[in-house]
Amino acid sequence: MPQGVDARNVRYTSMPPTSSSTRGRTLRALQELCIRRESLCLCLVLGLAALLRVLLLVRSPTSFGYVYDFYPAAVAYVYDHHALPPADACWICAHPPLFWIVGAPFYALGMWCSGGQRAVAEQLLCAVPLACDALTVFYTYRLLRLYEQRGIFLVAAMAVCASFPCLVISSHGPESDMLLTALMVAGVFHLCRMHVEGASGGLRDPIWLGALAGLAALTKYSGVLLLVAALAVLAARWLERSSRAGTWRRAALIFGIACAIAGSKYAYNVGVHHELLVANGSAQSGFDVLNLAARAQNLHHYDFTSLRLLDAAALFATEHSTGKLTDQPVYGSVWTTLHAMAWTDMSIFSVHARHGDPSLPYPTKHTSVPLVTLLLFLGLVPTGLALLGFLVTARRGRIWPLSFFALSSFLTYTWWFLAQDSWALKTKYVLFLLPVYVLFMALGLQRVVDSSSPAGRFTAATTLTLLSALVLTSVTYLTRFALG
Numbered sequence: 001m002p003q004g005v006d007a008r009n010v011r012y013t014s015m016p017p018t019s020s021s022t023r024g025r026t027l028r029a030l031q032e033l034c035i036r037r038e039s040l041c042l043c044l045v046l047g048l049a050a051l052l053r054v055l056l057l058v059r060s061p062t063s064f065g066y067v068y069d070f071y072p073a074a075v076a077y078v079y080d081h082h083a084l085p086p087a088d089a090c091w092i093c094a095h096p097p098l099f100w101i102v103g104a105p106f107y108a109l110g111m112w113c114s115g116g117q118r119a120v121a122e123q124l125l126c127a128v129p130l131a132c133d134a135l136t137v138f139y140t141y142r143l144l145r146l147y148e149q150r151g152i153f154l155v156a157a158m159a160v161c162a163s164f165p166c167l168v169i170s171s172h173g174p175e176s177d178m179l180l181t182a183l184m185v186a187g188v189f190h191l192c193r194m195h196v197e198g199a200s201g202g203l204r205d206p207i208w209l210g211a212l213a214g215l216a217a218l219t220k221y222s223g224v225l226l227l228v229a230a231l232a233v234l235a236a237r238w239l240e241r242s243s244r245a246g247t248w249r250r251a252a253l254i255f256g257i258a259c260a261i262a263g264s265k266y267a268y269n270v271g272v273h274h275e276l277l278v279a280n281g282s283a284q285s286g287f288d289v290l291n292l293a294a295r296a297q298n299l300h301h302y303d304f305t306s307l308r309l310l311d312a313a314a315l316f317a318t319e320h321s322t323g324k325l326t327d328q329p330v331y332g333s334v335w336t337t338l339h340a341m342a343w344t345d346m347s348i349f350s351v352h353a354r355h356g357d358p359s360l361p362y363p364t365k366h367t368s369v370p371l372v373t374l375l376l377f378l379g380l381v382p383t384g385l386a387l388l389g390f391l392v393t394a395r396r397g398r399i400w401p402l403s404f405f406a407l408s409s410f411l412t413y414t415w416w417f418l419a420q421d422s423w424a425l426k427t428k429y430v431l432f433l434l435p436v437y438v439l440f441m442a443l444g445l446q447r448v449v450d451s452s453s454p455a456g457r458f459t460a461a462t463t464l465t466l467l468s469a470l471v472l473t474s475v476t477y478l479t480r481f482a483l484g
Contacts, residue, residue: 027449027460034151041155042141048475049137049162053130055482056172062361063119065126065172066349068426070357072122072174075103079111079121087278092176094278096265098218099176103128125174132182133171137162139185140435146193147398149442156445156467157438160382163474164434165375166342166427169349169481177428180219184432187212187226188405194250195233195401199243203253210254214261221277221287222429225412227258229405286416286424295418302418302425303333312340313373315347315354318364325354326422334425341427343379344372344477356423365484367477375477378470381463382441389444399443406436 034041057065064072069092077085077093078100087094103125110121140161144154161167170178187209194205209230216223234251238244269278277287285294311330325348331337340346348354350365394403409430417424445467449460 027457027464030464031151031449034155038151038154042158045155045159045162046137049168052163052168052475052478052482053133053171055479056168057126057130059482059484060126060172061363061484063122065129065174066169066345066362067173067175068348068356068423068428069175071099071176072103072107072125074100075107075125075174076118076121078104079107087273087280091280094280095176096218096220096223096262098215099128099174099179102179103174122174126172129174129178130171132178133167135182136167136178136185136434139182139189140438143185143189143192143435144439144442146189146196147439147443149439152449152464153442153446156464157442159471160441160467161434161438163471163478164342165344165474165478165481166431167434168478169345170428170431175428176220177431180216180223181432181434183212183216183219184223184226185435187216187230188402188432188435191226191230191233191405192398192401194230195237196398198237199246203250206250206253207257210257211261213254214258217258217262218265221279222409222412223262225405225409227254229401229408230254232404232408233401282420282422282424285419288419289415291419295415298418298421301332301421304335306333306336307339308333308336309339309376310373312336312344312346313369313376316344316350316367316369316372318351318366322353324356326356331425337425338427338430339379339383340376341425343375343474345481350481363484365481367480371473371477371480375470375473378466378473381466381470382438385442385444385448385463386437386440387444388447389440389442392447393440393443402436402439406433409433 060066064070070090071092073090074085074093074097077089084097084100085093106124106127107121110124111118113124114120137158141154141158144157149157167181170181190205190208190212194201194209197205209226213223213227213230216226231251231254234247234254238247238251266276269275275287278284279287285291288294308330311333315325315328315330325331325346337346346354347367349362350367352360352362352364355362390403390406393399410433413430445463448456448463451457451460
């Protein structure tokens with residue numbers, strides 16, 4: 001099997017050099033087995049992921065699944081009035097409208113099949129996030145293969161992605177965030193392939209990228225980040241003085257297609273509301289990007305210095321079930337909340353008093369606090385690997401667009417939520433970064449496994465064991481979550 005690492009192109013295709021160590025031989029045998037049976041391993045991972053989603057669908061306590069905001073209201077407006085809703089028609093109606101445009105045919109089919117039962121229409125609407133979930137997993141696989149992930153690294157990354165609780169729960173939540181995630185993930189793949197292939201790639205990826213960037217911007221305002229990343233990558237190529245005419249052509253094509261698809265929404269905002277980005281409630285303050293006073297005022301709501309995993313797990317204890325999630329002191333801990341919402345639902349769907357909806361649509365699930373605690377701590381393993389992978393590869397030629405996209409997206413999101421004092425911290429808002437997360441996790445895992453020292457082999461074996469435990473714990477948590 002070939003050895004070595006291509007430092008510029010980030011191609012890790014080998015295991016540590018031959019060793020008499022039992023752990024070394026076991027790691028090599030495991031990698032060779034995963035390469036030989038790669039398709040079977042992936043089928044097992046995806047099959048288990050599919051069963052989790054079916055269980056979640058069948059045992060859902062509501063017809064509209066698990067939603068933070070009631071997006072089906074906007075879809076119902078389109079069905080009832082045969083027109084897009086005005087900004088004041090519902091809480092989320094000011095957002096870009098692609099989700100309710102896509103969802104309206106499913107809703108209408110449900111109404112037609114059931115003789116006008118809105119519960120059935122909402123159930124059929126849940127097919128949209130499920131399809132988006134499938135696309136997200138598919139394009140994550142394509143991104144991993146683009147960067148030549150094979151064997152145990154590919155299987156581990158796909159297992160973490162397919163069993164990622166935030167993604168699994170969101171797959172049964174008809175909201176714009178899942179549609180945005182699918183579009184952004186697909187766009188990131190085409191962006192990276194355009195970057196990797198260079199001038200030899202033709203115009204296939206720029207056309208796809210322009211269309212996906214336009215659709216993403218027509219889904220949520222954060223979708224504009226894909227267009228920004230694409231133009232930044234092309235600007236860097238232009239500065240390298242390589243094929244400047246071709247670079248201009250690609251930039252114009254991407255920008256033109258994106259504007260043709262999404263431009264009318266933003267022109268309408270400016271013409272009617274005199275604002276480029278329009279939202280209802282506190283979200284609007286987040287789009288006032290120059291309002292430093294609001295961000296300074298709200299800064300005390302957020303803590304960037306702590307990681308309070310035990311406090312997050314305690315939210316699931318039913319004897320402490322009073323109060324909305326945003327009223328809990330631990331919610332203001334930024335890293336705690338983003339981590340807890342990534343690896344669990346942070347009790348918002350598990351404890352009936354946590355959701356902001358006054359109708360309390362989600363009954364208490366009596367989730368095991370020790371199980372949640374274990375999952376939250378095991379979730380630190382892929383995060384640590386992702387940070388390691390980011391640090392050792394971020395500046396390398398083929399990988400930097402992903403680093404730029406991740407950093408710019410997270411910094412933009414941070415600037416947005418700092419202007420608000422409640423309900424702005426939600427991992428689902430940056431769920432489109434999941435493929436970048438698992439790719440960097442795979443690269444970090446490769447760095448750990450590539451160590452040939454006895455301590456390195458022990459660390460590699462321990463890390464793989466912890467990742468396996470994480471996936472099993474995540475599956476157990478999601479099974480219990482679905483069963484209630």
